[in-house]
Amino acid sequence: MIEIKNIQKTFGDRTVLAGVSGTFKPGDTSLIIGGSGTGKSVLLKCMIGLVKPEVGQVLYSGRDFLTGDQDTQKAIRREMGVLFQGGALFDSKTVLENVRFPLDMLTNMSSAEKRERAQFCLQRVGLEAAADRMPSEISGGMKKRVGIARAIVMNPKYLFCDEPNSGLDPLTSIKIDELIREITDEFQITTVVITHDMNSMMEIGEKIMFLYKGKKLWEGNSATLTHSNVPELNEFIYANKLLRDPSSRH
Numbered sequence: 446m447i448e449i450k451n452i453q454k455t456f457g458d459r460t461v462l463a464g465v466s467g468t469f470k471p472g473d474t475s476l477i478i479g480g481s482g483t484g485k486s487v488l489l490k491c492m493i494g495l496v497k498p499e500v501g502q503v504l505y506s507g508r509d510f511l512t513g514d515q516d517t518q519k520a521i522r523r524e525m526g527v528l529f530q531g532g533a534l535f536d537s538k539t540v541l542e543n544v545r546f547p548l549d550m551l552t553n554m555s556s557a558e559k560r561e562r563a564q565f566c567l568q569r570v571g572l573e574a575a576a577d578r579m580p581s582e583i584s585g586g587m588k589k590r591v592g593i594a595r596a597i598v599m600n601p602k603y604l605f606c607d608e609p610n611s612g613l614d615p616l617t618s619i620k621i622d623e624l625i626r627e628i629t630d631e632f633q634i635t636t637v638v639i640t641h642d643m644n645s646m647m648e649i650g651e652k653i654m655f656l657y658k659g660k661k662l663w664e665g666n667s668a669t670l671t672h673s674n675v676p677e678l679n680e681f682i683y684a685n686k687l688l689r690d691p692s693s694r695h
């Protein structure tokens with residue numbers, strides 16, 4: 446489980462996170478949603494240690510990530526998988542080498558063990574046949590799958606995905622969402638996904654946190670998302686629907 450408590454972050458005189466708290470549970474794909482510039486990415490960066498908040502706690506199974514000693518921080522980092530926007534693959538490495546990379550960096554496994562583990566993860570995302578291809582030779586959706594395979598290769602307890610659907614067509618987006626949810630459930634990972642994709646919210650929104658101007662204004666799930674009495678959330682959903690379905694403007 447991940448607990449965040451009263452996370453506050455400012456850049457200069459701009460408050461980006463104004464005290465955000467919440468919990469994320471194993472086996473759940475939790476979504477952080479909100480409009481552009483509301484602090485979603487900064488919150489995720491605070492959770493994975495790329496940005497240091499001025500105030501607040503991030504607890505991984507009770508261990509304090511921000512103030513814990515170096516060994517604790519290192520141990521927690523090893524338990525994290527991150528899927529960055531765009532997949533962030535190394536262009537000069539094959540698909541298999543990309544997936545194997547964390548094992549090369551962080552483990553003492555033998556080459557055979559690394560190959561086997563990387564192949565298992567590629568198989569899990571349905572890409573075993575693409576192992577020897579270069580990233581430039583595969584589609585955007587496949588790149589995301591490779592990114593997912595790499596994010597899970599260390600068998601993470603915690604998985605973070607920043608806009609996993611960006612740049613994908615709706616059908617491919619749904620497949621990526623399903624894959625993230627399946628893997629989360631299968632390996633009982635605590636997964637946190639940033640999205641402003643309405644389909645994702647309806648399909649994988651077991652738990653949804655709505656951020657607005659650096660504050661958590663609402664928390665719920667896909668069933669309650671459209672029935673809130675929070676005007677800012679309703680406006681956000683309405684704007685999203687308009688974008689997705691121009692016919693609803695009439």
Ligand SMILES: Nc1ncnc2c1ncn2[C@@H]1O[C@H](COP(=O)(O)OP(=O)(O)OP(=O)(O)O)[C@@H](O)[C@H]1O
Binds near residue numbers: 479481485486488
């Ligand atoms: N390193 C930084 N230095 C200064 N300001 C920053 C920094 N990182 C983020 N910000 C600001 O913090 C605010 C929140 O940014 P953030 O990237 O979290 O938004 P977001 O909700 O993820 O939006 P989007 O959906 O557009 O990605 C923005 O105004 C952004 O300009």
